[in-house]
Amino acid sequence: MKAVLSRRAALFGGFCLCCLPKPGFSADSFAMEEVGPGIFMRRGPNADATPENDDAIANIGFVVGRDGVLVTESGGSLADGQWLRAEIVKRTSKPIRHVVITHVHPDHCFGAAAFMADKPNVIGHARLREALDARGDYYRQRLVDILGADKAGSVVYPTQEVKDGAEVDLGDRKLRFTAHATAHTSCDLSMVDSASGLLFTGDLLSVGRIPSLDGNLNGWLKEVEGLRASGATRAVPGHGPVSVDLAPGLDALSRYLTTLRDETRKAIAADVSIEKAVRTVAQSERGQWDLFDSYNGRNVTEAYKELEWE
């Protein structure tokens, strides 16, 4: 994908080199895909939030069990969450019992507000609350500026905080949660469905869209190995196709993160400055990822900050 710099991005974007306006692309045109028995997912495009896309850019969906529905990834805005809720009630009359927030990033958590009337159990990592405290209002303001106050949504806190692991029983299937050490972010939560064996990774796995480092690089590489050893073979990543083979997805991610780490370390050891490193590190990965030019330099900055103190 070629990142075309829109005029607005050029004028106002600040950091957004990557608004890829997709004319005619609206939430309504998304399709839900049944990726396993009773598991419906919507694929998010590899774009960033724009007034046109309602920040509906992450993979979001739901799991239907005997006793109710579990929403996994709530959507990127109130509007996106409302869209998802409408898709749910089209398909089942079962109550929406749980909403999973896989981490603090706005494209994954601002849809939760659409489910408040259902009074769900909101499941998040034990460190999600502090991350929302730190950034929630800030993210919300940014969403309001892009989408308008009526579509943005509000900060929703977890009611069930997962410290290490947890389990939710939907009657005929169980969802097992793992709270990860700091990796993509400080509050990554993954989930395995007992009925299908599918692993829902959140943004611990991104397929096709460049991973964004906002936690800890060494930690993320460690968690990648943890996911590899989880026994799952199929996964639902946070971005990319809604159902993938786990191993190749992790291979690509780990190749990128390893390249990022090794070349950043090398740059630091050779006294290559941070401003040069953002232009030189991991360039071999450019052709492998959408939005590379928008995020790689930032990833290098994050990696450099972390690794220069090793």
Add this chain to the structure above:
Amino acid sequence: MKPALSLILSLGLSVAILAGPAVRGPVLAAGASDTDAERTARWQEIAKSVFGDRKIQPTDTLIQIDAPNRAMDAALVPITLTMPEKDKIKAVHFVIDDNPSPYAAHFTFGPAGDPSELKLRVRVNNYTNVHAVAETKDGGLYEAVKFVKASGGCSAPMGMSDEEAMKGMGDMRMKFSGEAQAGKPIEATLMIRHPNFSGMQMNQVTRDYTPARYINKLVVTAGDKVVFTMDGDISIASNPVINFGLVPEPGKPIKVAASDSQGGSWEHSFNAPSPSN
């Protein structure tokens, strides 16, 4: 003024777009759409408050600024100042015009200093001109200017608890590069663990703004001679890293004394590379 309409939302904090509520000083209207005249007026106002009525002349030779046109991370914008006629330079002032507290840093070079190149990392809160003013030993002031696109760098949450951000506060490292030869300058990189809280970042637990706490004084010496002293402010990025040149005194340590705006102070001593003859 709303500088950003379309931006990276999926990413995370320091991509930081809109300035949060500013609690520090008056924030004059400034942003992507300011006219050149408005920017010039703003700079004149700052220059007057810092330098009084002293005349500042433009220069292409005494000082140059290298900074990204568009910052990758508004909370960590790398700046390089080059002063090729280093023997003429006494001090350098660095100003980020549209930051809430624009006067970011003031370096004064001592006899062991080598001002030919100086690098630092700063926060940038808005689309802004940055100015570097070189002060020559004969009292002249010479300015260079560069426009930088970035926003939200001062108010971007750090993404960790204050406690975590303060871990190891005052730890320092120094790296040297270049071959040490008696009387010749080498390049040094000083790294300091310090959150450099800007006073504009929200505390996660208390929902209050974390009070500003930043390194406001830094003195680097080589043996008995001063390399530089720096007066710093909230615009210096967290965990400050400064690259500079110095002329080591054979057999004598490089010492760094840092103090912050809340009374913290730290001293470290490093062994300078010895000349290889």
